[in-house]
């Protein structure tokens with residue numbers, strides 16, 4: 001099966017089904033001080049679980065989370081990091097990634113029997129990179145040159161594309177922003193691709209990138 005990428009509107013999700021989530025997920029949800037961020041967190045975890053279950057052909061309440069953080073470790077007790085699931089203690093043959101932006105979430109996943117691949121997805125609003133110092137702090141020298149040689153009116157979209165490509169790749173690598181984004185050039189990296197938002201059902205102001213890595217077999 002090919003890499004699947006799907007978008008979801010979080011306000012359409014029935015968070016009354018949050019009882020199917022795992023205790024670590026509900027504990028993290030309880031830490032949000034605002035109702036809207038809590039609701040969006042829960043909705044994202046629900047759509048991700050449902051998406052994973054559908055690819056696996058299983059009921060969504062059979063999955064148990066198995067997150068991985070490079071700093072904290074891995075397991076059902078962990079409420080952050082790279083997503084994954086187990087069923088009856090065994091890792092499911094699926095690699096997965098999630099990103100939220102406002103009322104939207106994008107989930108990418110692929111069945112991977114040997115778990116030798118990794119996926120990363122990111123969605124951002126085009127305006128999210130419009131701040132002083134973005135280029136100098138977060139882009140490589142080559143990316144900064146490309147931005148400067150691009151007509152001014154196209155720069156916000158280019159910056160958002162570069163940023164989503166970086167975050168998608170850093171999620172696939174599993175490090176997230178623990179690795180410096182200005183040390184990773186994504187202009188022509190074949191592991192990452194930008195996707196148009198409209199075919200996914202997303203508003204046109206959103207920018208999406210997906211990264212796919214083939215890792216060496218573990219055995």
Ligand SMILES: CC(C)(COP(=O)(O)OP(=O)(O)OC[C@H]1O[C@@H](n2cnc3c(N)ncnc32)[C@H](O)[C@@H]1OP(=O)(O)O)[C@@H](O)C(=O)NCCC(=O)NCCS
Nearest residue numbers: 071080081082083098099100122167171174175176177178
């Ligand atoms: C991961 C990160 C790039 C997220 O970016 P963002 O634009 O704020 O948020 P997004 O909605 O796009 O992505 C959030 C999702 O990224 C995923 N994610 C988090 N850390 C990840 C990692 N190390 N690798 C892969 N995916 C990760 C999770 O699925 C998370 O969803 P959740 O909120 O349901 O847990 C960024 O927050 C980050 O790097 N954080 C981790 C830094 C770190 O490792 N700190 C040490 C923690 S102890």
